[in-house]
Amino acid sequence: MTQAPMITLNDGIQIPQLGLGVWQLDDAQAHASSKAALQAGYRHIDTAMIYGNETGVGRAIAESELPRNEIFITTKLWNADHGFDQTLRAFDASLKRLGLQTLDLFLIHWPLPIKNAYLDSWKAMVRLRDEGRVRSIGVSNFHQEHLQRVIGETGVTPSVNQIEIHPDFTQAPLVDFSRRHGIATESWSPLGQGGALLDEPVLTRIAARLGKSTVQVILRWHVQSGHIVIPRSTNAERIAANIDVFDFRLDAEDLRQIANIVQTGRLGPDPDTFDLGA
Template sequence: MPSAPLITLNDGVQIPQLGLGVWQLDDAQAYASSKAALAAGYRHIDTAMIYGNEAGVGRAVAESDLAREQIFITTKLWNADQGFDNTLRAFDASLERLGLETLDLYLIHWAIPKKGAYRDTWKAFVRLQQEGRVRSIGVSNFNVEHLEHIIDDTGVVPSVNQIEIHPDFNQHALSQWCREKGIVTEAWSPLGQGGELLKLPLFADIAQRHGKTPAHVILRWHLHNGHVVIPRSSNAQRIAANIDVFDFELTPQELEAIAQLKQTGRLGPDPETIEMGI
């Protein structure tokens, strides 16, 4: 059974480099997908309050034969819940839905600069980590300016910045800045959206040479670049296939060809202007 390597975060916590994302899955689908993932060797599941499926993920964890410390669970604070006191209440609610006593990683879902609450929110995150209620704290969809603010305010550097990243939107400058600060880049929508990226002849050609699929090639590209990656699927066979990426490497020539891809830009919202849920 394949198993993902562990990456040590800047706070000493270890995170499996490949996990299951459950965005756009309802509670029942998230439950079934999480069960399938754990059976296939996954030890990392990424959810969020706004996904509406924390309870399903929690049920899958509770029913697993694995010890709790063998499973890494991430959830995220939604935009409407930002602010110091609101964050503490929202964390309690997420933990209750998940059925957990402690969380492995908690992320601020979006900075929402217009709301102006992410800095106080981060202070609440620091409190939660100091109290031992969450092992590691990070952010999602933060740009450099947002990161600099929360680090300057608290002296606490996020362990993770989860951002949209795929080969045709490689976010090289942001991920390099994060690397220099000791922040691990985690990729959401790692395969793009709608399957268009998977159809590019480049990935088909590389996949054929390695006896793999285009999805395997793209996931391998993420792993080579040090990203934590959380492909989403509700198909048990595809879930099992996605973790089967640790038996091959991309060549320097293949990596260079991927690096030359035209950058098509974001598929999701812009972190600077998003106002969702505020």
């Protein structure tokens, strides 16, 4: 059974570097995948209110024999709940669905600049952290200007920025900004979307040489890039294979070749304009 190494966030909280994502899984699938992941050595599960599967994740936690403090759980504030009081209420609702007394990481899912309320939401999250109800607070899909605003106006730096990253959309300037400010970068859609990256010649050649799958090479690239990474799967064998990436390394030439993969750009929504659920 493999376990991921820990990354220490800027608030001193430790997070497993590789976890299970449950985006686009229904409640029953999230329950089954979370149970399989915990059995395979995962200690980090990432969900969100909008996924509609916090209850399933919570059931898997409750059914696990692991101590609560060995499982790191993330959920996210949805767009319709931006605002100070709304954030507090949404947090309570998520915690109830998860069946937890405290949360490990709470993220603002999208900045939603059209609503211009993410700063108030961030202030509410600071309160939740100060009250000990959540251990760490961060954001998701924030651009540099959004990060600068919350840091500048509250003095509290997010611990994590969870953003779309894969080898053909590396977001290097944003990752560099976050690194300089002590913000950990977490990758969603780490394998891209639609499976195109799995046939990328650079990645398939490296995988063949190492005797690993292309998926494992991509996940190893994330790990060596310093990212927190949350691949999703409903297949127990693939869930186990996805965490089995700590017994090999990509060498300098591998990394150089991956860095030269043509950037295809963003596959998901643009954080500056995305307003679903506002």
